[in-house]
Amino acid sequence: MALGPLELLTGVNGHARANVVDEKAIAATIAHRPAALDASKLKYTFADTLKPVPPPESLVFGQVMTDYMLVANFDPQNGWSAPEIKPYAPLTLDPTSSCFHYCTNVFEGMKAFLGPDGKARLFRPELNVARLARSAERTALPPFDEKAVLSLIKSLVKLESRWIPKPSGYSMYIRPTIIGTRPSIGVTASDSAMLFVVMTPTGPYFRTPTALSLLAVGESVRSWPGGTGGHKLGANYASGFLPQQMAAQQGYQQCLWLIGENVTEAGAMNFFVVLKRDDGDLDLVTPPLDGTILPGLTRDSCLSLAAAHPSKTTLHGLPNVRLHTHERPFTMRDLAAWCADGKLLEAFGAGTAVIIAPVGRIGYEGKDLVLPQHKGAYGPVTRALWERIVDIQQGRVEWEGWSALCE
Incomplete structure (x- = not known):
């Protein structure tokens, strides 16, 4: 039973305690509580x-x-x-x-x-x-x-x-x-x-606007269920350096990390695809936050801005297109099928360092999935999201209080 300060000294129901707590000891304990960051x-x-x-x-x-x-x-x-x-x-x-x-x-x-x-x-x-x-x-x-x-x-x-x-x-x-x-x-x-x-x-993470090449990697994993992939730990990055070097030796710039067949992240970035729908709208799809994927700020910003278009905000270059956002699993076989059917219009990585980086090809099982080519490397959705995020970051556009002054 928890006791109040008076009961600590007098006992329950007024009966004297055999071992009276020293008030000075209580004060000393409180005084030595570790200091908070101030x-x-x-x-x-x-x-x-x-x-x-x-x-x-x-x-x-x-x-x-x-x-x-x-x-x-x-x-x-x-x-x-x-x-x-x-x-x-x-x-x-x-x-x-x-x-x-x-x-x-x-x-x-x-x-x-x-x-x-x-x-x-x-x-x-x-x-x-x-x-x-x-x-x-x-x-x-x-x-x-x-x-x-x-x-x-x-x-x-x-x-x-x-x-x-x-x-x-x-x-x-x-x-x-x-x-x-x-x-x-x-x-x-x-x-x-x-x-x-x-x-x-x-400056810009990539000096020239070129589309990235990714190698799908499943034999080495960046994260796993129940692990720490959903947190930003130094330990999460070191294990990816050797696969990254091996990808570079094969002519790819980054790894597209898989868990089994499921796509997770691209290098140190969250990964998105843009898919054509039968009704003329577009789907913006990214893997869900299941504990294996870092909850990126740029990821969240892309989803929020896309979901707000065009009712609350209009993304440049996409005036009459509705974007449907989805956080759901998809596999390399899904990507291959979408690419073969002409539904895979764009893919990009998103993160603080790069903001948004377009993807041009993905190596998988000895073949390349080649995405549609776009002027300046950025597809319409990729460019629209990149431009809007940069405008907000640099204070040219106000949106939901995302840009915080250092005052």
């Missing part, structure tokens, strides 16, 4: 000199970091430290840190953009932070306050806004990361952690 305690350490910002046309994804990084540490006794924005520098970690041995590391991918008003903004950032929290929970890493993390990221972006490239299609990529730092090689959850955020200015 954005109001943010500290700044400024660099003596700042690096020159490279011209946009020279940028290569992930190669150049900005001047500053955000860091906060968690230990089981004290909780989260005061977060600090300080000059970008290598981290100092114990060689037995959990992240090195047991892959206790989770991360996010976000982007900051400059709007027409010159202000920095983020694209649906609350969804990134919520997904980071789910990933941390899945790997038994310490919890954090989501609003605090978002506030801290905005503070870092505001400080580093000079690094956001101005040309359309350019942005500043943001990588929030949490790693387990428990200094022991024992196989157990990490009760210590480090949160850090680094940023890099970037």
Whole structure:
């Protein structure tokens, strides 16, 4: 039976307890509760000199970091430290840190953009932070306050806004990361952690508008039922590097990941197909979120915008076409049949880094499924979704509060 504060001291029904609880002990227990991550305690350490910002046309994804990084540490006794924005520098970690041995590391991918008003903004950032929290929970890493993390990221972006490239299609990529730092090689959850955020200015992921080539891969799997494919863990990516190299040796740019015959993801992107219907409308189909597929923000944005067309919004170039969105399983044999019947009009990958990337051919069982060719590589639906998402990201179009100012 749960006891109230008075009953803890006097006993139930007024009878004295044999062992009276020390009020000071209760207060001490409360006082030593691990501290929550507190954005109001943010500290700044400024660099003596700042690096020159490279011209946009020279940028290569992930190669150049900005001047500053955000860091906060968690230990089981004290909780989260005061977060600090300080000059970008290598981290100092114990060689037995959990992240090195047991892959206790989770991360996010976000982007900051400059709007027409010159202000920095983020694209649906609350969804990134919520997904980071789910990933941390899945790997038994310490919890954090989501609003605090978002506030801290905005503070870092505001400080580093000079690094956001101005040309359309350019942005500043943001990588929030949490790693387990428990200094022991024992196989157990990490009760210590480090949160850090680094940023890099970037241009279009693919410099020229060409359609991707995919190799359907089923003998190596990226994720599996009951696994961690629905979370953004570093461990999910390493196992895909060798199959990716093997695909490249066969002349394909990315893997199309299968579980059995079912299509899941394309490289590190969610995968979509556009199908012609008998009534003249179009179906936009993507595999369902069954735990093996990452719930991508761009994926959700594509589904939402397509479902709203044309009643609530009109996608450019598709004025009289209705898009029917579907989250359902489909197989490589389905793709082959749709391609043979002329129903498969477009396919594309979607993700934060690429936004939307068109697919031109898919290798499967020694043959290529060749999709219809489009001027500039992007089909009508692929281009319409890409243009609308970019317009929202860069603040040219307001839609459902998706573009969040860093104020």
